[in-house]
Amino acid sequence: MNDFNFHVKPIGLMDMLYFKKMVPARQKALSCGSAEPFSAERGANKLAALLHPKEQRLTIAEVIRHGADAKTFVLTGEPLAPFRAGQYLSFRLTIGSSVLTRPYSISSSPKWASEGKYAVTIKRQMDGFASPWILDHWKAGDAVTASGPEGTFCYEPLRDTKRVIGLAGGCGITPFLSMAYAIRDGIEDFELTLLYGSRKECDILYHGELAKIAKETSKVKVVNILSDEQKEGYEYGFITAERIRAACGGEVCSVFLCGPAAMYAFVDKELEKLGLERKYIRHELYPAPASPAKIPGYPGIANGTLTLSVRLYAETKNVPMRADETVLTALERAGITVPSRCRGGECGFCRTRVISGEVFLPEALDHRRMADLAAGYIHPCCSYPLGNLSIEVWPE
Amino acid sequence: MIWLVAMPRSLLLFFFVRLCTESNPTRTTIFERGVTSLEHAYDAVVIGAGNGGLTAAATMAKAGKSVLLLEQHNLPGGFATSFVRGRFEFEPSLHELCDVGSPENPGEVRRLLQDTLGIQAEFLPVPEAYRLITTAEGKENLNVVMPFGVKEFVDQMEAYVPGSRKSMERFLSLCESIMAALAYIGASGGKADAKVLMKEHANFLKCGGYSVSRILSALHMPKKAQRILCAYWCYVGVSTKELNFALFAAMLYKYLTKGAWIPRMRSHELSTALEMRVRELGGEIWYNTKAEQILTENGRVTGVKTSRGEIKTAHVLACCSPNAVFGDMMEFSDIPQQQTRMVNARRIGARGFVVYLGLNRTADELGLKDYSYFIYESMDTVKEAARADGFNNHPMQATVCLNRANPDCSPPGTCIMSFTTLYNKDVWGSVPAADYVSKKREVAEHMIRDFERQVGVSLTPYIEEIEIATPVTMARYTLNPEGAMYAYSCGGWDTMLPRLMMLKEDQIVPGIRFAGGYGPRIYGYSSTYLNGELTAKLTLADMKEAGE
Ligand SMILES: Cc1cc2nc3c(=O)[nH]c(=O)nc-3n(C[C@H](O)[C@H](O)[C@H](O)COP(=O)(O)OP(=O)(O)OC[C@H]3O[C@@H](n4cnc5c(N)ncnc54)[C@H](O)[C@@H]3O)c2cc1C
Numbered sequence: 032m033n034d035f036n037f038h039v040k041p042i043g044l045m046d047m048l049y050f051k052k053m054v055p056a057r058q059k060a061l062s063c064g065s066a067e068p069f070s071a072e073r074g075a076n077k078l079a080a081l082l083h084p085k086e087q088r089l090t091i092a093e094v095i096r097h098g099a100d101a102k103t104f105v106l107t108g109e110p111l112a113p114f115r116a117g118q119y120l121s122f123r124l125t126i127g128s129s130v131l132t133r134p135y136s137i138s139s140s141p142k143w144a145s146e147g148k149y150a151v152t153i154k155r156q157m158d159g160f161a162s163p164w165i166l167d168h169w170k171a172g173d174a175v176t177a178s179g180p181e182g183t184f185c186y187e188p189l190r191d192t193k194r195v196i197g198l199a200g201g202c203g204i205t206p207f208l209s210m211a212y213a214i215r216d217g218i219e220d221f222e223l224t225l226l227y228g229s230r231k232e233c234d235i236l237y238h239g240e241l242a243k244i245a246k247e248t249s250k251v252k253v254v255n256i257l258s259d260e261q262k263e264g265y266e267y268g269f270i271t272a273e274r275i276r277a278a279c280g281g282e283v284c285s286v287f288l289c290g291p292a293a294m295y296a297f298v299d300k301e302l303e304k305l306g307l308e309r310k311y312i313r314h315e316l317y318p319a320p321a322s323p324a325k326i327p328g329y330p331g332i333a334n335g336t337l338t339l340s341v342r343l344y345a346e347t348k349n350v351p352m353r354a355d356e357t358v359l360t361a362l363e364r365a366g367i368t369v370p371s372r373c374r375g376g377e378c379g380f381c382r383t384r385v386i387s388g389e390v391f392l393p394e395a396l397d398h399r400r401m402a403d404l405a406a407g408y409i410h411p412c413c414s415y416p417l418g419n420l421s422i423e424v425w426p427e
Numbered sequence: 428m429i430w431l432v433a434m435p436r437s438l439l440l441f442f443f444v445r446l447c448t449e450s451n452p453t454r455t456t457i458f459e460r461g462v463t464s465l466e467h468a469y470d471a472v473v474i475g476a477g478n479g480g481l482t483a484a485a486t487m488a489k490a491g492k493s494v495l496l497l498e499q500h501n502l503p504g505g506f507a508t509s510f511v512r513g514r515f516e517f518e519p520s521l522h523e524l525c526d527v528g529s530p531e532n533p534g535e536v537r538r539l540l541q542d543t544l545g546i547q548a549e550f551l552p553v554p555e556a557y558r559l560i561t562t563a564e565g566k567e568n569l570n571v572v573m574p575f576g577v578k579e580f581v582d583q584m585e586a587y588v589p590g591s592r593k594s595m596e597r598f599l600s601l602c603e604s605i606m607a608a609l610a611y612i613g614a615s616g617g618k619a620d621a622k623v624l625m626k627e628h629a630n631f632l633k634c635g636g637y638s639v640s641r642i643l644s645a646l647h648m649p650k651k652a653q654r655i656l657c658a659y660w661c662y663v664g665v666s667t668k669e670l671n672f673a674l675f676a677a678m679l680y681k682y683l684t685k686g687a688w689i690p691r692m693r694s695h696e697l698s699t700a701l702e703m704r705v706r707e708l709g710g711e712i713w714y715n716t717k718a719e720q721i722l723t724e725n726g727r728v729t730g731v732k733t734s735r736g737e738i739k740t741a742h743v744l745a746c747c748s749p750n751a752v753f754g755d756m757m758e759f760s761d762i763p764q765q766q767t768r769m770v771n772a773r774r775i776g777a778r779g780f781v782v783y784l785g786l787n788r789t790a791d792e793l794g795l796k797d798y799s800y801f802i803y804e805s806m807d808t809v810k811e812a813a814r815a816d817g818f819n820n821h822p823m824q825a826t827v828c829l830n831r832a833n834p835d836c837s838p839p840g841t842c843i844m845s846f847t848t849l850y851n852k853d854v855w856g857s858v859p860a861a862d863y864v865s866k867k868r869e870v871a872e873h874m875i876r877d878f879e880r881q882v883g884v885s886l887t888p889y890i891e892e893i894e895i896a897t898p899v900t901m902a903r904y905t906l907n908p909e910g911a912m913y914a915y916s917c918g919g920w921d922t923m924l925p926r927l928m929m930l931k932e933d934q935i936v937p938g939i940r941f942a943g944g945y946g947p948r949i950y951g952y953s954s955t956y957l958n959g960e961l962t963a964k965l966t967l968a969d970m971k972e973a974g975e
């Protein structure tokens with residue numbers, strides 16, 4: 032031991048006494064605390080609870096029709112979590128014996144939330160399960176349950192250009208509507224040029240409202256593009272590279288996309304022609320396809336019924352599972368309320384442990400953590416069974 | 428962001444008789460007992476799957492005990508996790524894991540995780556200790572890079588501060604004395620001989636009670652060398668006037684002798700590996716399950732009430748705050764007043780704020796040469812810590828370019844950075860909800876710009892993904908009071924040595940022990956793993972004593 036004769040005080044023994052004092056000093060300090068009750072939920076915890084509620088109970092205050100196949104639901108509650116334009120709510124639904132969730136973008140201004148209001152605009156999907164049910168059943172006065180605001184399809188000035196080109200298809204206009212309101216209301220500060228594709232004039236959602244916002248603020252511009260109808264005052268055709276280039280006006284712009292999968296497939300090809308760096312292109316996530324049959328690389332047969340063995344808090348249950356649906360859908364059909372929000376592989380809320388069996392998880396939807404992938408965790412919202420499966424889930 | 432500390436695992440024997448590590452498996456799960464599913468019974472319930480909870484659960488399970496691990500979130504790890512944005516997977520909290528060491532020269536953490544608990548994980552070495560930059564000291568501003576390795580560190584210090592060698596050697600000799608004393612105490616099986624300590628470990632006793640500043644002055648270390656040496660102070664979050672010397676010296680010495688390491692697949696790799704091991708060893712894990720109430724009878728723990736019903740157990744290992752356990756999970760009238768005073772007396776530790784960037788250029792292209800950057804206004808740590816009391820132009824930053832230790836952590840052509848700062852008060856809790864997003868962005872932008880200016884690089888045009896975590900974010904995911912990252916401050920009287928010396932008297936309600944950052948070895952990755960093991964071993968000793 033190369034100890035040298037170290038001391039702080041003139042005599043080393045005094046230093047040792049100092050060492051010995053540590054315990055009595057701590058004892059004394061601990062006994063001097065107040066005897067008042069306390070809680071761990073304070074300050075930042077309270078703000079966290081307000082910003083990220085586990086669930087929000089909302090009342091349908093008003094229903095607004097948009098033609099035959101879409102409705103806006105104005106929802107009220109107190110207090111409501113603030114949100115960023117572009118975020119969505121995940122609604123919890125009970126339909127027959129199924130319990131399920133569906134995500135819907137908030138279409139109202141973030142300003143509304145502070146007044147206790149959100150709006151969502153829902154379009155009937157013809158072969159859909161929940162959207163037709165919602166349109167046929169939700170009425171003013173009903174109570175509904177939603178998550179807190181979720182999602183990252185938002186403008187971020189540190190990352191995006193000051194001018195953003197929004198490419199919207201059909202009901203994909205909803206997050207952009209909220210962004211347009213946020214710009215008009217001075218909550219967000221960027222320029223938004225919307226290229227909005229619809230089939231016909233009558234399919235344009237929020238036609239008047241968007242035109243009005245564009246009048247109220249020079250920062251929002253709207254170009255309506257009709258694919259199935261030639262009409263004066265509208266562009267005809269699709270969202271093409273030329274149109275996007277024209278909207279950019281010679282600058283490099285961030286491009287945000289929201290719409291159906293078919294639109295992404297088309298527009299992504301167009302965007303390639305612009306040679307934009309990846310950071311400038313942002314897609315809103317989309318729900319995994321109902322059936323895997325047409326997903327490139329799917330090795331299964333998408334046919335028949337399999338068995339899903341579910342371990343739930345130390346108990347095991349067997350439920351039927353269709354080969355042509357996601358594992359999440361099988362759970363929901365069985366009335367098992369597993370957590371889910373985005374249904375598109377991104378949010379990770381549905382993280383589930385595979386005990387045995389194999390699934391097909393399309394690469395484009397695979398946003399799992401690396402270690403989860405290695406350890407055999409899946410996101411069942413975008414996993415399709417390739418045989419009987421045994422999993423462990425932890426319903427909320 | 429830290430990742431200390433530094434006491435031998437065997438130190439738990441400091442004031443304790445030798446504890447059993449393995450006992451006979453005595454499973455008391457529902458299956459053996461044949462009771463209904465609502466009446467689960469376990470030898471021990473662990474609350475919270477943070478580092479401490481995971482390690483505690485694995486250690487209990489390995490000893491053959493039936494254990495249930497409850498976690499309110501949907502994945503393990505607490506702070507030790509990861510998240511995905513776009514094509515990037517970010518590391519939320521870990522900068523440098525202390526006490527891992529190489530396979531040939533393993534530290535306590537590698538031995539615990541890999542040898543004792545048998546988990547599989549790949550660790551990568553961090554290249555250099557740190558780059559330290561100060562910005563408001565005029566001619567005295569520092570811009571230095573310090574290496575790992577004792578000799579390398581001393582040589583580099585001599586190059587920066589000619590004439591520092593002697594005091595540095597004395598400093599390192601004190602470090603060795605501390606390590607040797609702790610090893611002796613550990614090996615003595617709780618029967619450390621005061622005479623031996625005074626005779627052979629005199630320097631440990633002479634320096635162990637003082638603050639870092641006090642000892643460095645006593646060593647007559649040149650001021651500049653002191654400033655360079657103290658760069659890691661923010662890993663503990665208290666100024667060098669408040670920071671216990673033994674704690675700091677042990678941490679720094681471990682870093683110098685064992686280097687720093689990180690898991691390849693972010694901290695989530697370690698948490699997942701531990702989680703799987705808990706299950707392999709027979710433990711049960713319930714996610715999305717909050718412990719709501721701790722049930723007691725006659726002052727003794729009898730169970731835990733959860734959202735899924737009541738669990739019977741006599742032992743709770745809490746990897747969460749005493750504030751939550753005694754403030755929210757128990758009736759005030761059931762808590763001894765001494766316990767209430769203890770909780771109220773303790774200071775909430777630093778809260779973290781982190782900006783995560785996924786950049787669409789490589790570290791080389793951006794000119795990021797180092798892994799770890801500390802940027803302070805000055806090395807007057809008292810002033811610097813005081814700045815962390817408020818927004819004050821944002822406090823210090825500890826910034827990491829992950830690719831410098833983990834080149835393949837992001838897709839080719841990209842890199843990942845994280846910028847961390849600390850707050851010593853709950854300033855984020857009083858930001859109005861409507862201003863929260865803009866306040867976050869303001870601080871984040873300031874930190875990024877400051878880094879760009881000080882390091883002479885351009886990052887902003889290359890931001891492909893950005894995420895910002897505040898104490899509010901951490902409160903959301905960990906439920907720690909005020910979103911604290913550093914549990915209870917270890918400044919002043921509440922440092923590690925007296926905590927360890929008071930293990931027995933700190934436990935007031937029999938059956939409850941604290942396994943995470945609120946445990947005796949304080950916070951940080953290595954400490955919480957070791958806290959978890961220590962807590963499990965103490966609980967096993969309780970069980971043995973009670974004849975369970
Ligand atoms: C972030 C985000 C935001 C969105 N925003 C909007 C928006 O603003 N407006 C909007 O209109 N849409 C929006 N969507 C789309 C919306 O979430 C739904 O996907 C859409 O409404 C279609 O739902 P659906 O149930 O009608 O159709 P599908 O989901 O296609 O319905 C068929 C599905 O239901 C399952 N199913 C069938 N029978 C049962 C049963 N008995 N029990 C359980 N499951 C069954 C099927 O297996 C299949 O998976 C958004 C999506 C995302 C991801």
Ligand code: FES
Binds near residue numbers: 380
């Ligand atoms: S629900 Fe979001 S990943 Fe599955």
